[in-house]
Amino acid sequence: MNPVKPGETRRTPWIVGVSGASGTPYAASVLRALLAAGESVDLVVSRASRLTLLDETGISFRDAHWQDDLREWLERGADGKPGTFEVDIDGVRHWSAGDLAAGPSSGSYPVKGMLIVPASTACVAGVALGLSKDLLQRAASVTLKERRPLVVAVRETPLNGQTLRHLVSLDEAGASVVPASPAFYAGATHIQDLVDFVAGRVLDAAGVEHGLYRRWQGEIGGGSRPPA
Numbered sequence: 001m002n003p004v005k006p007g008e009t010r011r012t013p014w015i016v017g018v019s020g021a022s023g024t025p026y027a028a029s030v031l032r033a034l035l036a037a038g039e040s041v042d043l044v045v046s047r048a049s050r051l052t053l054l055d056e057t058g059i060s061f062r063d064a065h066w067q068d069d070l071r072e073w074l075e076r077g078a079d080g081k082p083g084t085f086e087v088d089i090d091g092v093r094h095w096s097a098g099d100l101a102a103g104p105s106s107g108s109y110p111v112k113g114m115l116i117v118p119a120s121t122a123c124v125a126g127v128a129l130g131l132s133k134d135l136l137q138r139a140a141s142v143t144l145k146e147r148r149p150l151v152v153a154v155r156e157t158p159l160n161g162q163t164l165r166h167l168v169s170l171d172e173a174g175a176s177v178v179p180a181s182p183a184f185y186a187g188a189t190h191i192q193d194l195v196d197f198v199a200g201r202v203l204d205a206a207g208v209e210h211g212l213y214r215r216w217q218g219e220i221g222g223g224s225r226p227p228a
């Protein structure tokens with residue numbers, strides 16, 4: 001039976017997986033931009049990422065109150081200031097990281113692809129090895145097996161050989177590896193600009209339209225001019 005009636009459109013979200021690497025502002029920027037672009041989102045927040053979120057924002061992310069906690073998180077600027085952004089989170093569906101029966105754990109669940117932002121080295125290893133230790137890793141493995149776009153915004157420094165090998169496996173499996181490394185040619189003047197540059201490159205890899213950073217125009221000197 002087709003649950004989509006004639007004239008209705010099927011909700012086809014991007015899965016956003018937030019793992020326990022430093023960089024929760026990157027995830028917030030990606031989520032805001034996806035919602036602003038009219039995309040829907042299935043959100044998976046790993047257990048470990050709740051520690052980084054708590055450390056970086058002071059917010060305790062609770063499955064039972066995810067809407068309140070997500071709204072508070074997305075309204076924050078990268079400098080931690082509350083109420084910096086206005087967000088409408090109606091397009092978000094949240095799945096608990098321990099819920100291995102959730103929609104995104106099956107390839108038959110319709111999604112556009114998955115963005116892991118930020119990606120910890122543990123998450124990189126788990127996806128490269130197909131461990132599926134939680135819903136985030138399972139959804140990423142499913143994304144690869146279904147040949148859908150998978151973007152992995154790894155955040156760690158320095159990288160050891162083991163992680164580098166895992167990243168090569170992910171690249172060979174079809175994922176886009178997008179290191180969370182901001183560039184300085186786009187005229188950043190605030191932390192938010194650097195965060196938005198990384199988030200924008202993640203969305204570029206997924207082919208999602210956004211206006212998060214000023215693109216290179218082939219002109220030396222642009223990096224010393226602040227964004228319009």
Ligand SMILES: Cc1cc2nc3c(=O)[nH]c(=O)nc-3n(C[C@H](O)[C@H](O)[C@H](O)COP(=O)(O)O)c2cc1C
Pocket residue numbers: 018019020021022023046047048049051052055119120121122123124155156
């Ligand atoms: C405050 C804090 C910051 C962390 N930063 C990083 C990081 O930048 N990169 C990384 O790979 N792991 C980092 N970790 C370690 C991961 O959270 C840890 O490896 C965890 O097992 C990742 O699990 P997950 O991939 O299931 O989220 C950090 C941990 C904490 C508590």
